[in-house]
Amino acid sequence: MSTKKENIFVIDDDKSIRWILDKALKKAGFEVTCFENADSVLTNIQKREPSVIISDVRMPGKSGIEMLESVKREYPKIPIIIMTAFSDLDTTVNSLQKGAYDYITKPFDIVETISLIKKCSRNIPSDNENKKIELSNNTSKIIGNSESMQDIYKSIGKIASTNVDVLILGETGTGKELIAKSIHENSERKNSPFIAINTGAIPTELLESELFGHEKGSFTGAYNQRIGRFEQASEGTLFLDEIGDMPMDVQTRLLRVLQEGEFFRVGGTKSIKVKTRIITATHQNLQSLVAKDLFREDLLHRINAIKIELPSLRNRKDDILKLSESFLIEYSKEYKTSLKVLDEDVQKIFQKYYWPGNIRELQNVCKYLSIMIKGNKVLAEDLPKEILEPAIEVTETKNWSSVLEAWILNEYDNKSLDISKNINDIFEDTLIKSALRLSKGNKTEAAKILGWGRNTISNKMKSLKK
Numbered sequence: 001m002s003t004k005k006e007n008i009f010v011i012d013d014d015k016s017i018r019w020i021l022d023k024a025l026k027k028a029g030f031e032v033t034c035f036e037n038a039d040s041v042l043t044n045i046q047k048r049e050p051s052v053i054i055s056d057v058r059m060p061g062k063s064g065i066e067m068l069e070s071v072k073r074e075y076p077k078i079p080i081i082i083m084t085a086f087s088d089l090d091t092t093v094n095s096l097q098k099g100a101y102d103y104i105t106k107p108f109d110i111v112e113t114i115s116l117i118k119k120c121s122r123n124i125p126s127d128n129e130n131k132k133i134e135l136s137n138n139t140s141k142i143i144g145n146s147e148s149m150q151d152i153y154k155s156i157g158k159i160a161s162t163n164v165d166v167l168i169l170g171e172t173g174t175g176k177e178l179i180a181k182s183i184h185e186n187s188e189r190k191n192s193p194f195i196a197i198n199t200g201a202i203p204t205e206l207l208e209s210e211l212f213g214h215e216k217g218s219f220t221g222a223y224n225q226r227i228g229r230f231e232q233a234s235e236g237t238l239f240l241d242e243i244g245d246m247p248m249d250v251q252t253r254l255l256r257v258l259q260e261g262e263f264f265r266v267g268g269t270k271s272i273k274v275k276t277r278i279i280t281a282t283h284q285n286l287q288s289l290v291a292k293d294l295f296r297e298d299l300l301h302r303i304n305a306i307k308i309e310l311p312s313l314r315n316r317k318d319d320i321l322k323l324s325e326s327f328l329i330e331y332s333k334e335y336k337t338s339l340k341v342l343d344e345d346v347q348k349i350f351q352k353y354y355w356p357g358n359i360r361e362l363q364n365v366c367k368y369l370s371i372m373i374k375g376n377k378v379l380a381e382d383l384p385k386e387i388l389e390p391a392i393e394v395t396e397t398k399n400w401s402s403v404l405e406a407w408i409l410n411e412y413d414n415k416s417l418d419i420s421k422n423i424n425d426i427f428e429d430t431l432i433k434s435a436l437r438l439s440k441g442n443k444t445e446a447a448k449i450l451g452w453g454r455n456t457i458s459n460k461m462k463s464l465k466k
Contacts, residue, residue, distance in 0.1 A: 008054065146317075156183055165280070171310075172360070196239040211230055255302060324350060346382075349387060
């Protein structure tokens with residue numbers, strides 16, 4: 001007795017896409033029905049319910065998202081995969097939150113796509129099924145079509161409708177707070193407060209009070225009762241940036257709040273219960289901090305339930321020009337200046353530059369250009385000096401050590417009697433210069449980048465006569 005083949009609906013106005021999927025799916029053992037528009041699907045689905053639907057977004061007539069909504073109302077258990085060449089955060093999050101099983105971008109890998117359809121055909125319920133959440137308009141602030149950003153969009157779409165704690169990792173300036181805010185604004189908590197706090201920017205003695213509040217008279221200067229950030233964000237989201245800089249004693253209190261959902265204000269005796277979602281972020285390696293006894297391992301496990309790793313700007317070069325265009329438009333409106341356009345040579349420079357400060361640095365450069373240059377076209381000579389300097393990338397340890405070896409041999413040939421001291425001075429001088437460049441001259445931030453204390457970097461700068 002032959003087994004009935006599972007039927008897959010393929011919807012795309014592109015004939016070549018329909019042909020490729022038809023051939024590949026039939027070869028994989030499926031029965032395939034192809035449609036060039038969504039309207040015909042809604043008519044035919046009544047005759048035979050498919051095992052899986054895979055649909056394009058932009059088509060004549062109803063869009064793939066409109067088809068998704070219509071099908072989910074009548075046939076909520078049918079897995080639907082959305083595919084498009086025009087990928088952005090709004091479309092990705094929208095499709096996932098309206099019940100799509102998954103979201104893929106063109107050009108897609110046919111082997112991976114067939115594997116995904118096979119998984120869908122087992123009628124595994126979508127993680128996002130029946131999660132009807134209105135998409136926030138603010139997500140459009142996140143810009144990028146690169147492959148790495150597509151993974152971020154998918155994560156936001158899946159995470160937003162849950163209450164799970166999230167850890168966002170990424171270099172300084174990669175947009176960690178923007179991602180946290182997007183998760184909040186696309187969740188059921190969107191009408192409650194989103195409060196962001198940089199734990200590394202608040203003095204240790206004030207951080208506990210800032211987070212948990214204090215009672216009147218609990219310490220010198222506590223003239224009134226203060227409601228802490230945890231209470232202010234109850235039912236909403238509290239974003240703790242630079243969690244790696246949080247003092248150990250405050251980490252202990254934070255862990256208790258995460259485990260028990262309650263705490264005491266500083267100097268208080270009444271337990272305060274909260275329902276606050278926590279999103280944390282850091283540019284540091286928390287596992288390394290755990291090894292150095294600078295971060296609690298149990299706290300790391302608690303906040304690390306879901307992890308989002310943001311790419312550096314240099315690793316998403318395809319997005320640089322689109323981001324630049326968006327920032328230039330924004331600042332021309334804000335500062336009422338003429339809209340600046342990047343010359344082709346400048347575009348090449350932007351894509352080649354290392355961007356150590358990531359998106360924040362790109363924003364600042366676009367702001368500078370919008371305000372400072374005359375005319376509409378940005379030429380190479382208009383750029384800040386540091387953008388024109390070629391970035392040095394050490395791709396292999398062998399390259400760096402070879403240069404070091406050559407330097408040592410040259411010092412020996414020049415009769416140097418103190419090679420070790422000389423190289424230590426050069427090494428520390430280079431470290432400090434690089435860190436100060438990354439921190440835009442901020443010694444405290446430079447010290448954090450190097451893993452030093454502020455006094456350490458100050459003393460070394462004095463000894464090197466910087």
